Amino acid sequence: MTLAADWGDVPTWLSSIATILALLFAALAALGAQRVYRIESERDRVAADARRQQEAFQRRTQAALVSAWWGWDRDRWGAFVRNASETPVYQVSLTVLDVHDPNVGERVDLPIVPPSADPAFHPSELGTGLIADGARAVDYRVEVTFTDSAGVRWIRDQLGRLSELRPEVLIWADQRRADALRRFAADFLATHGVRLRFRTEQLERLHALLVDGGDGDEVPDVVVGPHDWVGDLAARGLIEPLVMSHRRREAFLPEAIEAMTWNGELYGVPYALDTAVLLRNTDLAPEQPATFEELLASGQALRAAGRADEALVVQVGAEGDPYYMYPLLLAAGGWLFGRDAAGRPDPTRLGVTAPETVAAFARIRGLGARGAGVLRREIDKDRATALFEAGRTPYLICASRVVTDARRAGLSFAVGPVPAYEGHAAVRPFTSVHGFFLTKRGRNKTIAQDLAAHYLTRTDVAQALYDLQPRPPALRSALDEVVARDAVMAAFYAECRSGDPMPSRPEMRQVWTALARAEVDLVEGAEVEPVVRRLAQSLQDALPAARLPAPRGPDNPPLISDRVPGRAAPHAHQLPDQPGIGGQGTTVTGQRPDLTRRMAREPANRWPARIEAPTMTPSAFTSVATRTSSE
DSSP states (O other), X not given: OOXXXXXXXXXXXXXXXXXXXXXHHHHHHHHHHHHHHHHHHXXXXXXXXXXXXXXXXXXXXXXXXXXXXXXXXXXXXXXXXXXXXXXOEEEEEEEEEETTEEXXXXXXXXXXXXXXXXXXXXXXXXXXXXXXXXXGGGGEEEEEEEEOTTSOEEEEOTTOOEEEOOSEEEEEEOHHHHHHHHTTHHHHHHHHSOEEEEEEOOHHHHHHHHHHTOBTTBOOSEEEXXXXXXXXXXXXXXXXXXXXXHHHHTXXXXXXXXXXXXXTEEOEEEEEXXXXXEEEETTTOXXXXXXXXXXXXXXXXXXXXXXXXXXXXXXXXXXOOHHHHHHHHHHTTOOSEEEOTTSOEEEEEEOTTSHHHHHHHHHHHHTSTTTTSOSOTTOOHHHHHHHHXXXXXXXXXXXXXXXXXXXXXTOEEEEEOOOOOTTSOOOOOEEEEEEEEEBTTOSOHHHHHHHHHTGGGSHHHHHHHHHHSOSOBSBHHXXXXXXXXXXXXXXXXXXXXXXXXXXXXXTHHHHXXXXXXXXXXXXXXXXXXXXXXXXXXXXXXXXXXXXXXXXXXXXXXXXXGGOOTTSOOOOTTSBTTBOOOOOOOEXXXXXXXXXXXXXXXXXXXXSTTOOOOOOSSOOOOOOOEEEEOOO
């Protein structure tokens, strides 16, 4: 029997077709509705943008009609201010600025500026002696801050740009720097009508927060940190270039300006230098050790005699700290980077697999848990500082942050270079430059620029920052004062000049992470060869263009087999025309740096292509004058 397909009857077919058509029409209707929704949404967005622009325009209407400038009136120079609106503005502050020197300035405070068709003139003492067409007169600008009739605070900066002032500037810094900057909060509030607010974290935490986008809507205007952040933050678009005249830049040490520069743009305002040195308790170790072997022997003798708990203290911590391991690597004859044509460290020319560097890593391992026990992970920053302050170690490898604590503890101490092992070149540590960065997402950019590039770079402010947290200032005039009166900082500055500027390439954070991991492995007693292989692979992953081992040449060390018996091999951290010079440090008793006995000549300047250090005489500076006018 043949089976025929059952195609249904006509009503069923009609019902099915109707259902399909209904679904089709519903789909078309949905698409149409979606299109209408998109059109309406776009129309609403455009309308909202237009409303915001209109509101912003209306909000700026009065402020846009207020201006100030530097000019000549009859027989004198001064500041002009004009309110061309129809209502008064209040709490007006006129600040006359020297574009090249933040130490020179004058402020005029006006309670009210009424509407007027003509500008009001306020003569300036800074214009005394300047002729009408004198070239010096063009160095001055006027910045004006005021409150409009709606109660909104505004600033028109020295370049004429108008910006709404938010009530505060948010600064991210570590605790010590924040404590130092808080001293100027009241003065800045009085000058600009803006509060300074701080968020304090460890430096690495601040960097991570900035990279990760911060916490919600809390975006800093200014971040305080070291210059090796510059390449990474600039590449990520998180910080902005700064506007600073050539003459203004000349007020800073050239190496400090160069450190804050990336791809030809200045991204930070430098304020202090730092490096790793050997801090020596002179009651336990009266003389600077000539070699690292002598340092260890004297420290171990003191420990055996019960006069010290540790022969030498170096900050390691749970995660490692390559900043303080690096001098040990150099002291043992190792090297990390080759050099470029200008003599600077070149991260693309690596030496971690060179025989002398492998031997240096072996010596670091010998100082660890399975060797001398000097390097231990439980000795972190706080523990290292506490041991030295308590007088329980003769030697501490540290940065300048320990100076304040050591003075407070009443210790007699000296600052000197980390000595090299017998037969090796003088240690050339990394030098870091600390400064102020302006973030791209900051909400108070105009006033933040004024804070970082002008207010905080005045000589009196730089000296006050030094007094609160001693470290060599980057501002020449402040450095002159510090070096003349504080022999400890003179010694620190000498070591900074002896060092290499820390590279600031974006990939360097991966390099430091790899070095920290290698340090921890060596300190825990891991075999050297596997550690070096892992480190080399990590560095090649971070720096694909790097060469391992670095090619031999006049700027790179020869292999161990090429050494002449009885003669130390040259190293990448020693330039042929700038030999390292050891020193005996500077002895300091308690808190009396002015009575310090200088014990060593200053090392040669190892910064390539740099000018000489500033003179040792104090620099005169002009204080900012403030006067209140009721005119």
